[in-house]
Structures are given as C-alpha cells and as structure tokens.
Amino acid sequence: MAAGGNGAYSDTLEMDATDRELLNLLQDGLPLCERPFLALAEQLGISEREAVDRAQAMRQAGVIRRFGGVFNSRSLGFSTTLCAAAVPLANVDEAADIISSYDCVTHNYLRSNAYNLWFTVIAASAAALEGTIREMEQRIGVSIYTLPSAQLFKVDARFAL
Amino acid sequence: MSGNVNGHIELSATDRLIISRLQGDVPIAPDPYQLIADDLGISLEHLLERLAWFKDQGILKRLAAIPRHQNIGFTANAMVVWNVPDEDAARVGKLFAAEAYVSHCYQRSALPGFPYSVYTMIHARSEAECIALAQGLSQLTGVFDYQLLFSVKEFKKSSMRYY
Numbered sequence: 001m002a003a004g005g006n007g008a009y010s011d012t013l014e015m016d017a018t019d020r021e022l023l024n025l026l027q028d029g030l031p032l033c034e035r036p037f038l039a040l041a042e043q044l045g046i047s048e049r050e051a052v053d054r055a056q057a058m059r060q061a062g063v064i065r066r067f068g069g070v071f072n073s074r075s076l077g078f079s080t081t082l083c084a085a086a087v088p089l090a091n092v093d094e095a096a097d098i099i100s101s102y103d104c105v106t107h108n109y110l111r112s113n114a115y116n117l118w119f120t121v122i123a124a125s126a127a128a129l130e131g132t133i134r135e136m137e138q139r140i141g142v143s144i145y146t147l148p149s150a151q152l153f154k155v156d157a158r159f160a161l
Numbered sequence: 162m163s164g165n166v167n168g169h170i171e172l173s174a175t176d177r178l179i180i181s182r183l184q185g186d187v188p189i190a191p192d193p194y195q196l197i198a199d200d201l202g203i204s205l206e207h208l209l210e211r212l213a214w215f216k217d218q219g220i221l222k223r224l225a226a227i228p229r230h231q232n233i234g235f236t237a238n239a240m241v242v243w244n245v246p247d248e249d250a251a252r253v254g255k256l257f258a259a260e261a262y263v264s265h266c267y268q269r270s271a272l273p274g275f276p277y278s279v280y281t282m283i284h285a286r287s288e289a290e291c292i293a294l295a296q297g298l299s300q301l302t303g304v305f306d307y308q309l310l311f312s313v314k315e316f317k318k319s320s321m322r323y324y
Contacts, residue, residue, distance in 0.1 A: 027226055028223065032212050052190060064227065066227045071220060072220060072221075099317075112310055119317075122321050
C-alpha cells in the first residue's frame with residue numbers, strides 16, 4: 001500500500017476507515033503504558049502489529065508529518081510571538097529565507113495582504129525574543145511588528161477524519 | 162531535583178534529555194517507550210513516571226501524530242482576522258473556539274492600518290469553503306469587519322527544539 005514519499009506531498013496512500021480512526025486516536029495521543037499500540041488496537045478491533053504497520057505506513061507516506069512530543073512552550077518558560085512584516089514583493093523570497101534560517105522560527109508564511117510575511121518566533125526569554133526580532137529586522141531591512149497573544153482562546157491542531 | 166519552585170518548573174538534566182529525545186521522532190513500534198528508555202539509559206518505569214509528571218505539569222500536551230494537513234484533505238487554510246472591540250473579545254473568542262474547523266484562536270494587538278485583534282486559523286478543503294466558513298463565523302458572532310489571509314506560500318513549518 002504505502003509507496004513513496006519522504007514527507008513530500010503524497011497521494012500514494014489510500015487511507016481506509018481504519019486508518020482514519022487510528023489517525024484520530026494517534027492525534028489525541030499515545031497512551032503512557034508499556035504497549036501503547038496494543039491499547040489503541042484493542043479500541044479498533046485490530047491486532048497490535050496491524051496498528052503499528054498502519055501507523056508506519058502513514059508516516060512513510062507523509063500523512064503523519066511528525067510523531068513525537070507536543071510541548072507547551074509557555075510551561076517550559078519560553079516566550080513566543082507571531083510577527084508580521086510588509087515586505088516589497090520583489091524582496092519577499094530573500095527576506096523569507098533569512099527569517100526561515102533561524103531555528104527559533106517554526107512557521108513562516110507568505111499571506112495575501114499588505115502585511116505579507118507572517119512568522120512565529122520562540123525564545124528562552126522575552127529579552128532574547130526581542131533581541132532576535134530586532135536582529136531580523138536589520139537583516140531584512142523592513143519593520144517587523146510583534147503580535148504576542150493577549151488572550152488565548154484555543155490551540156488544537158487536531159483534525160477529525 | 163525537579164519540582165515547581167515559585168511557579169517556575171525546575172527540570173533535571175534527565176528531564177531535559179527526555180524532552181530533547183521526544184522532540185525528535187518517537188519510534189512507531191510495539192514498545193516505543195522501552196526503546197526510548199534504552200536510548201537514554203534509564204528504566205522504562207522511570208521514563209513513564211517522568212512523562213506522567215510532564216503531563217501533570219502541563220509541559221507535555223501529548224505524544225502524538227502530527228498530520229500534514231494538506232495530505233489528509235485540508236488543502237486550504239486561512240488566517241481570518243476580526244475587528245472586535247476589546248470588551249467583546251471574550252464572547253467572540255469563545256464562540257470561534259467552539260468550532261471544530263478553528264484550530265487556533267487568539268486575541269492580539271492591532272497593527273498600523275490593520276485594526277484586527279482576534280485571529281483565527283481555519284482549515285478546509287478549498288478556498289471557497291474557507292470563505293463560506295468565515296461567513297458563517299461572521300453571522301454567528303455579528304462581527305462583520307474581517308479579512309481572510311490565505312497562505313500563498315509555506316516557507317517553513319517545523320516543530321521547536323527546546324533543548
């Protein structure tokens with residue numbers, strides 16, 4: 001079934017209903033026990049081996065981008081903010097490359113607005129965050145606006161399949 | 162020693178090693194925790210005990226599969242920004258947050274020439290569907306000044322490595 005695709009867009013994996021149910025459970029989280037896939041397999045009425053094989057196939061095909069820990073940066077003491085900049089279109093690829101080159105940038109998008117470059121920065125402290133952003137600003141030659149969250153209503157990037 | 166001192170969570174060297182290991186890929190195998198414990202040279206019991214503590218403290222939300230949403234049919238996403246008076250933000254934010262297709266919802270400060278202060282990320286199968294969902298959110302909340310910012314290009318999407 002799962003041919004190809006090292007995380008590249010893949011349409012080679014035909015997901016069936018069991019795959020979708022398994023992916024829903026895997027998005028909710030792997031149980032903390034010695035044989036976590038056995039626990040999930042029992043919910044789905046399949047064998048542990050089949051659950052592991054299906055999960056591996058989904059990762060192989062790039063349906064699963066990453067399988068690992070999802071941490072709360074704030075609880076770990078890190079500071080994070082969304083940033084926006086209005087970059088002249090002719091320079092936007094170059095500016096985006098500079099921004100993306102920072103390890104502390106996790107998301108970076110070109111969006112359809114005068115403020116066209118939108119990215120997130122995470123740093124170990126508020127001072128480090130500010131310092132990094134001012135350095136970026138100098139390097140891209142365009143003002144960077146910070147948009148820290150004043151209030152969090154929801155973060156839940158799980159998709160019901 | 163690890164513990165919660167003055168509201169700051171203190172992590173031991175082993176805790177940081179565990180977090181560092183979990184930021185990478187976790188093996189998809191019948192005994193993933195045993196494999197990680199062996200990697201780190203600690204016992205399975207100790208690893209499971211620390212993971213339970215991380216969850217308790219809110220450090221670890223979950224150990225989970227992160228789908229590449231374009232590969233599971235959610236090919237369009239829009240950041241929808243809403244012009245909401247501060248005093249109405251909590252009501253509107255809660256209504257937005259209750260919708261399954263809204264993955265993120267925040268109140269943020271406004272920008273020069275950009276008066277929007279409530280931000281939502283919505284995910285759908287097409288741009289047309291995003292537009293329809295945003296119209297629905299507008300009617301639901303009575304907020305009529307909003308904009309959809311589609312992602313024209315994804316330059317980077319990764320997971321943070323803290324340690």
